[in-house]
Amino acid sequence: MTPMSKNMDLTVVVIAKECLPGRVKTRLSPPLSPEAAAALAQLSLTQTLNTARALPAQSRWLVMDGTPTAHDAEGFTVVPQADGGLDERLAAIFDAVTGPMLLVGMDTPQFSAHHLAPLLADWRSETYGHDAWIGPAADGGFWALALRQPSGHLVRGVPMSTKSTGQLQLERLLAAGLSVGTLTELTDMDYFDDAVGIASLIPGTPFAAAVRAEAENPRFPSALTGAGL
Numbered sequence: 001m002t003p004m005s006k007n008m009d010l011t012v013v014v015i016a017k018e019c020l021p022g023r024v025k026t027r028l029s030p031p032l033s034p035e036a037a038a039a040l041a042q043l044s045l046t047q048t049l050n051t052a053r054a055l056p057a058q059s060r061w062l063v064m065d066g067t068p069t070a071h072d073a074e075g076f077t078v079v080p081q082a083d084g085g086l087d088e089r090l091a092a093i094f095d096a097v098t099g100p101m102l103l104v105g106m107d108t109p110q111f112s113a114h115h116l117a118p119l120l121a122d123w124r125s126e127t128y129g130h131d132a133w134i135g136p137a138a139d140g141g142f143w144a145l146a147l148r149q150p151s152g153h154l155v156r157g158v159p160m161s162t163k164s165t166g167q168l169q170l171e172r173l174l175a176a177g178l179s180v181g182t183l184t185e186l187t188d189m190d191y192f193d194d195a196v197g198i199a200s201l202i203p204g205t206p207f208a209a210a211v212r213a214e215a216e217n218p219r220f221p222s223a224l225t226g227a228g229l
Contacts, residue, residue, distance in 0.1 A: 008124055011097050012057040015081070015090070016045050016106040018066020027190050036214060043207040044189055046072055047109035055113060056120065057102075063093055086160040090145075091152030102133075102146040107188040110201045111135075111143065115184050119146055122181060132173050134166065135183035141165040143186045147178075154178075 017024050019042035021034035028037035046069075052060055053075050062068055062076035082092035093103065100123055104111060113120070119133040128148070135144030140163035147154065154176055158169050173180050189195050192214070199211035 007056050007058050008120070009100055010057040010123065011059045011061060011099060011101045012052050012055050013061045013063055013093055013097065013101060013103045014048055014052055014106060015063045015093065015103065016065070018064065018068070019045060020066070025189070028192050028195070031192055032214060040195060040210055041106070043210055044109040045106040047202070047205055047207050048104065048106050048111070049076070051112055052104070055116070087156055087158050091156035094147060094150040094155055095152035097150045100146070100148045101150045102144065104144050108143040108186045109207050110198045111186060115186065118181060119183060123148070129179065130181035131178040133181040133183055134170055134173070136166045136185045138185055138187040139163065139190060141188065142169055143188060144183055145169065
């Protein structure tokens with residue numbers, strides 16, 4: 001391995017939900033059917049896991065609400081999500097992992113090692129600069145959260161799924177005396193126009209092909225079909 005590909009002391013965790021119609025990505029419907037929304041969510045999850053497998057990590061966890069496909073589970077320790085609100089479920093993960101940890105969700109299939117380059121370079125150093133890294137999301141949340149010393153109290157109680165979640169999470173980390181680095185802002189796949197924008201960033205992937213096929217459906221407005229796919 002080259003120095004940049006050598007595994008580092010890092011656990012990568014992907015938190016996800018089984019992609020069943022009517023249970024995932026419901027804001028994609030309309031214009032998508034619940035079945036098409038679930039299929040697109042599955043492609044987003046698979047793309048995310050493929051990227052996670054290529055990261056220079058010592059271990060990888062898939063924290064799942066439901067049952068993953070055999071392909072998605074490959075290379076991951078599959079762990080069921082805890083009960084409670086999202087903050088409690090995230091806190092349970094940060095309590096369970098020992099050592100440096102990176103958490104990502106399943107809604108940013110465009111994320112890559114390039115987006116994580118500042119974090120990876122920092123934490124490879126013996127004199128790292130930041131105790132934590134956060135990747136802000138365009139909707140006000142966050143798509144990534146990394147802690148060198150994971151602890152649930154750093155997440156528990158932070159209001160989730162709001163326009164200020166990312167800022168409140170950052171304030172929680174700073175209040176704990178942590179030095180925090182910021183990753184590139186990414187867009188979550190919440191609505192179909194989000195999916196169109198994401199697909200344009202990862203052409204040639206099954207996710208992009210599926211979005212294009214849906215966007216070319218006659219029921220879609222022309223503004224979507226001309227969105228650069």
